[in-house]
Amino acid sequence: MEHPIEQEIPLNKMELENFHVHIEPVKGLVELKLKEIWKFRELLYFFTWRDVKVRYKQTLLGASWAILQPFLSMVVFSLFFGRLAKIASDGFPYPIFNYAALLPWTYFSGSLSAAAHSMVNSSHLITKIYFPRLILPISAVVSGLVDFAFAFLVLIGLMIFYSVPPTIYVLLLPLFLLQALITALGVGLWLSALNVRYRDVRYIIPFLIQIWQFASPVVYSSTMLDEPWRTLYGINPMAGVIDGFRWALLGADPPGIMIWISVIVSIILFVSGVLYFKKMETTFADEV
Amino acid sequence: MPQSAIEISHVAKKYKIEHGAKPKYRTMRDTITNALLSPFKKGNKINQNEIIQPRSYRFDSSGHLLWALQDVSFKVKPGEVVGLIGPNGAGKTTLLKILTRITYPTRGSIDLYGRVGSLLEVGTGFHKELTGRENVFLNGAILGMSKMEIQSKFDEIVAFAEMEKFIDTPVKFYSSGMGVRLAFAVAAHLEPEILLVDEVLAVGDATFQKKCLNKMESVGQEGRTIIFISHHMPNITRLCERAILLDQGNVVMDGPAFEVVGKYLSNALNTKSAIKWEDKKYAPGNHIVRLTSVRILDEGFNTRDHFDIRESIGIEMQYEILADGYVLYPGFSLHNEEGQWLFASIDTDSEWQGKIRKPGTYTSIGWIPGNLLSEGTFIIGPSLRSDTPNMVHVYEQEALAFQVSESPLDTISARMDFAGRFPGMMRPLLNWETLIFPEA
Numbered sequence: 001m002e003h004p005i006e007q008e009i010p011l012n013k014m015e016l017e018n019f020h021v022h023i024e025p026v027k028g029l030v031e032l033k034l035k036e037i038w039k040f041r042e043l044l045y046f047f048t049w050r051d052v053k054v055r056y057k058q059t060l061l062g063a064s065w066a067i068l069q070p071f072l073s074m075v076v077f078s079l080f081f082g083r084l085a086k087i088a089s090d091g092f093p094y095p096i097f098n099y100a101a102l103l104p105w106t107y108f109s110g111s112l113s114a115a116a117h118s119m120v121n122s123s124h125l126i127t128k129i130y131f132p133r134l135i136l137p138i139s140a141v142v143s144g145l146v147d148f149a150f151a152f153l154v155l156i157g158l159m160i161f162y163s164v165p166p167t168i169y170v171l172l173l174p175l176f177l178l179q180a181l182i183t184a185l186g187v188g189l190w191l192s193a194l195n196v197r198y199r200d201v202r203y204i205i206p207f208l209i210q211i212w213q214f215a216s217p218v219v220y221s222s223t224m225l226d227e228p229w230r231t232l233y234g235i236n237p238m239a240g241v242i243d244g245f246r247w248a249l250l251g252a253d254p255p256g257i258m259i260w261i262s263v264i265v266s267i268i269l270f271v272s273g274v275l276y277f278k279k280m281e282t283t284f285a286d287e288v
Numbered sequence: 289m290p291q292s293a294i295e296i297s298h299v300a301k302k303y304k305i306e307h308g309a310k311p312k313y314r315t316m317r318d319t320i321t322n323a324l325l326s327p328f329k330k331g332n333k334i335n336q337n338e339i340i341q342p343r344s345y346r347f348d349s350s351g352h353l354l355w356a357l358q359d360v361s362f363k364v365k366p367g368e369v370v371g372l373i374g375p376n377g378a379g380k381t382t383l384l385k386i387l388t389r390i391t392y393p394t395r396g397s398i399d400l401y402g403r404v405g406s407l408l409e410v411g412t413g414f415h416k417e418l419t420g421r422e423n424v425f426l427n428g429a430i431l432g433m434s435k436m437e438i439q440s441k442f443d444e445i446v447a448f449a450e451m452e453k454f455i456d457t458p459v460k461f462y463s464s465g466m467g468v469r470l471a472f473a474v475a476a477h478l479e480p481e482i483l484l485v486d487e488v489l490a491v492g493d494a495t496f497q498k499k500c501l502n503k504m505e506s507v508g509q510e511g512r513t514i515i516f517i518s519h520h521m522p523n524i525t526r527l528c529e530r531a532i533l534l535d536q537g538n539v540v541m542d543g544p545a546f547e548v549v550g551k552y553l554s555n556a557l558n559t560k561s562a563i564k565w566e567d568k569k570y571a572p573g574n575h576i577v578r579l580t581s582v583r584i585l586d587e588g589f590n591t592r593d594h595f596d597i598r599e600s601i602g603i604e605m606q607y608e609i610l611a612d613g614y615v616l617y618p619g620f621s622l623h624n625e626e627g628q629w630l631f632a633s634i635d636t637d638s639e640w641q642g643k644i645r646k647p648g649t650y651t652s653i654g655w656i657p658g659n660l661l662s663e664g665t666f667i668i669g670p671s672l673r674s675d676t677p678n679m680v681h682v683y684e685q686e687a688l689a690f691q692v693s694e695s696p697l698d699t700i701s702a703r704m705d706f707a708g709r710f711p712g713m714m715r716p717l718l719n720w721e722t723l724i725f726p727e728a
Contacts, residue, residue: 019400019401019402019403019404019481020399020400020401021389021398021399021400021404022397022398022399022400023386023387023389023392023393023397023398023399023400024392024393024396024397024398025392025393025394025395025396026392042429042434042435043429043430045429046425046426046429046430049426050415050418050422050426053417053418053422054415054417054418057417057418124413125413125430126390127390128390129388129390129406129413129430129431130388130389130390130406131430282391282392285385285390285391286303286391
């Protein structure tokens, strides 16, 4: 009997070998499969694009929200900490001193929170479709960069207004931003994986961010601390990031050895976050 | 070229069951209190909250582990369309989830040769705030299509969903039917070599369902390997050549879809295709005649309970006449699953009309022609009747049952190319003619 279904499928050997997938139980050390994330880069792009698009569509004020949030914080902080409490601002006008810190902080806290919620918020995807789960928290921290870019425009305005010229070290700014990104991602990976298993993590996130903000030199300067305490302060990686921002943008004191400590802590958080996340990844679909 | 598109060997999957059927999530408090209380929980005390699962689930001795799959092995050749059937909890969906890499097996391994696409649930990842156009791209990417691929198929997808007018409207303004249509259109245009489908055909209105079934059929004919899970057996027999019956996490039967479905349905419905009364004292009847056996058979005289819609079905009755002088006629009634009486039939053999049958053993067969019944389950009630006196000696209304389904053969049936649900209790193949038509 002639059967249309019994035709040979038009595929050559090369193509089939490319698409060979082997599935077996996961055991032992975690494989990173970075190649696979590269294979799924378009999906990473689409998730990021979706996050940005939805954020700007849903809100009445749209893009201006990304500007207003740090700007209004700066106004409030300037009034209370700059005017009333008269906190020292390393010789810069308090608003710009504060805004240079709010810029990375707002990015960091927003990205951390988005990454920490990313897995649970996408549970409908995780239980239905396969893709490297790392893409979700990564796209959460990447899409925050768009907000950062908008908020950066305000800083340029402030620098013109207060006539503070940028230093040559502004070229190092992307590195400090990268440090903020991997820190947010590292902690976000820990929290998102924990959040799948323990739903009370979501109550901890806002609290953690609040405490962390006061532990970071956002409204005050880390020069308030004497050595060796300032160097030890680098254990909070955001202290390094913020000092780096102030140094690169405004020409404040260089962060010195403290920056290296903060970079090491950031890397530890990031690597351990990735490892923990990968370890938990195989059970996400069964647990979420 | 590899021999198989899919090779599954000894796959098993274990789930942990904790306090209650399946907790949605844990809280740290649970973990902490469990840790603190566990010293006092020694022994095998059964927790009050433990929900006993239906018996089809497989627990280990402690009752905390569920083997959703026990030991599943099979191979699928490239281009094969395989139906996966079985009762709820048999492990069908778990197997599909392992094949799509959503979850991992506990034991065993799987090799897939080719790109894998799944239609586990249509519309996964649709975002209400985004427009139809944006969702097509997002959903396509989630299902594994590249941007280029989506762009080249975009118009086709929109046309398939019949959504040209609303494609730039946010999905939150769509009716649920519209959303599903668009989602299925995206999924239907996925072109992987291996396609995994789970009951998605149950979406949308009747017309759209028909369109989806046609699309599935054409996908199958393009040489794609398909694994198809459905509870609707007519769809399985129509779309698949081969079916695998899973039960309790094991492969119970693997073979031509038509036979496997038949076996599954007869097990599920507990139908019989033959009865023989060994002890004549208890055989139905009286001192005049007794029915000694009855069976359903095919044209080759083999006992069967499952037939293709095109096949003739024979009802064979064996009876023993004990008293002389009676004009007896064998016959039977035919009911459908819902208990509707479709027809009755009595012996029409002209040789025996009005003729007295001497005592002895007789065997008579009545044939139901092919292309008469519809797809479904039918119940046979054999009877023995006499004219003088007009009397029914035997009537066993629900003695036997058989299945009729339609397999994708190239010979004609009354359905022709129609892929949707074909209505009606009967499906005779009638003669059609068009007598008047405009000249070309």
